[in-house]
Amino acid sequence: MSSVQDFKQVPHKLLVIPGPIEVSDEVLFANAHPSMSHVSLEFVPVFGDCIRMMREVLYTKDAQPFLIAGSGTLGWDQVAANLVEPGENALVLHSGYFGDSFEECLQTYGANVDQIKAEIGAAVSQSEIEKALESKKYKVLTFTHVDTSTAVLSDAKAIAETVKRVSPETLVVMDGVCAVASEEIQMDEWGIDVVLTAPQKGLGTPPGLSIVLASQKAIKVFESRSTPVTSYYASWKKWLPVMKAYENGSAAYFATPPVNLICAFHASLSAITKSSPSLADRFKLHQEASKRIKAAATELGLKQLPLEPSLASNGMTALYFPDGVSGADLLPALLQRGVVVAGGLHTSIKDKYFRIGHMGISVVDPQRGDIDKIISSLRESLAEVKACHKTQ
Numbered sequence: 001m002s003s004v005q006d007f008k009q010v011p012h013k014l015l016v017i018p019g020p021i022e023v024s025d026e027v028l029f030a031n032a033h034p035s036m037s038h039v040s041l042e043f044v045p046v047f048g049d050c051i052r053m054m055r056e057v058l059y060t061k062d063a064q065p066f067l068i069a070g071s072g073t074l075g076w077d078q079v080a081a082n083l084v085e086p087g088e089n090a091l092v093l094h095s096g097y098f099g100d101s102f103e104e105c106l107q108t109y110g111a112n113v114d115q116i117k118a119e120i121g122a123a124v125s126q127s128e129i130e131k132a133l134e135s136k137k138y139k140v141l142t143f144t145h146v147d148t149s150t151a152v153l154s155d156a157k158a159i160a161e162t163v164k165r166v167s168p169e170t171l172v173v174m175d176g177v178c179a180v181a182s183e184e185i186q187m188d189e190w191g192i193d194v195v196l197t198a199p200q201k202g203l204g205t206p207p208g209l210s211i212v213l214a215s216q217k218a219i220k221v222f223e224s225r226s227t228p229v230t231s232y233y234a235s236w237k238k239w240l241p242v243m244k245a246y247e248n249g250s251a252a253y254f255a256t257p258p259v260n261l262i263c264a265f266h267a268s269l270s271a272i273t274k275s276s277p278s279l280a281d282r283f284k285l286h287q288e289a290s291k292r293i294k295a296a297a298t299e300l301g302l303k304q305l306p307l308e309p310s311l312a313s314n315g316m317t318a319l320y321f322p323d324g325v326s327g328a329d330l331l332p333a334l335l336q337r338g339v340v341v342a343g344g345l346h347t348s349i350k351d352k353y354f355r356i357g358h359m360g361i362s363v364v365d366p367q368r369g370d371i372d373k374i375i376s377s378l379r380e381s382l383a384e385v386k387a388c389h390k391t392q
Helices: 025-031 044-057 074-082 097-108 126-135 156-166 216-223 236-247 259-274 279-299 327-336 347-352 370-391
Strands: 064-069 089-094 112-117 140-144 171-175 194-197 209-214 316-320 353-357
Touching: 025 259, 044 064, 044 209, 044 236, 044 259, 064 074, 064 236, 064 259, 074 097, 074 171, 074 194, 074 209, 089 097, 089 126, 097 112, 097 140, 112 126, 126 156, 140 156, 156 171, 171 216, 209 216, 209 259, 216 236, 259 279, 279 316, 279 370, 327 353, 327 370
Parallel strands: 089 112, 089 140, 140 171, 171 194
Antiparallel strands: 064 209, 194 209, 316 353
């Protein structure tokens, strides 16, 4: 097969979990690039372009991107190992499952961690953040922009404003794994110091990359450490020269980058930053798709996990099962219609709800009909399950 025009994915079930998501034919074709050297003249500009395009996605002029083989989880290690020295304080805002995980990672590297925990379906309030920041000096404050376990959207801009006003030395760290490219993130304008993410959600690429962007303020904090970095593989001391080399048009080596995945990532980032729809329109399309799915769910009598509309993310929807219906009923019915959704993840309510992802190509290419299929399949599956229960 010589060109992407000839390539079509094999028929498959529609993957609408909150990541990995569906990827375009162009991205999948790029992933099938013939094997090539990671230091070749062919690969260097591809990697350099990915570094530059990630800045565009996050509206930042000078943040330093790190693209490292690994999952999004490696982003926590990068933050904990490079920016927090053992014995320093970290504040974790908890809006779901991943707040606990980030706390555990920070503790693993020796940080003293405090956590502010919102009730299920809510985000931590600004007054609670302010009170905590006034109580002691924190090296970092971390929050999950969209917690995949609850679909709760935290107000990134407001959080950064509060930190800047109350404790300007504290670094603002965003876990944006389930937010980047489906939620607008103005890294420079809002004053976000670190954004960590992964490619398999809004960025529309197969999994396997840890993507971190660090502000120059964060880089200065890293460079002025008084103790050695507490990780080998995640050390920016190792990776910073590599990223700078590739962006400047030459190769450098610490560990082998996932060459084919970078090619796929390049194809997706090119579509996001250099073609239609524009980045701003992409966010609007995610908002519109989200409204459609949430309105259809309400019409079907399904209750959302987020307690208020302003707390609901645009790239995914979390819905409680209706009375008398379980995951064992609904999810297989959706699967029979060729739609793959996700069960619950939040430990305390895991069996009470399910999650739908609506990001990337499923949203920005209406000709695919993915959003229509999600809604019609959900309607039919619920009707089938309820009818089945009535006859039993």
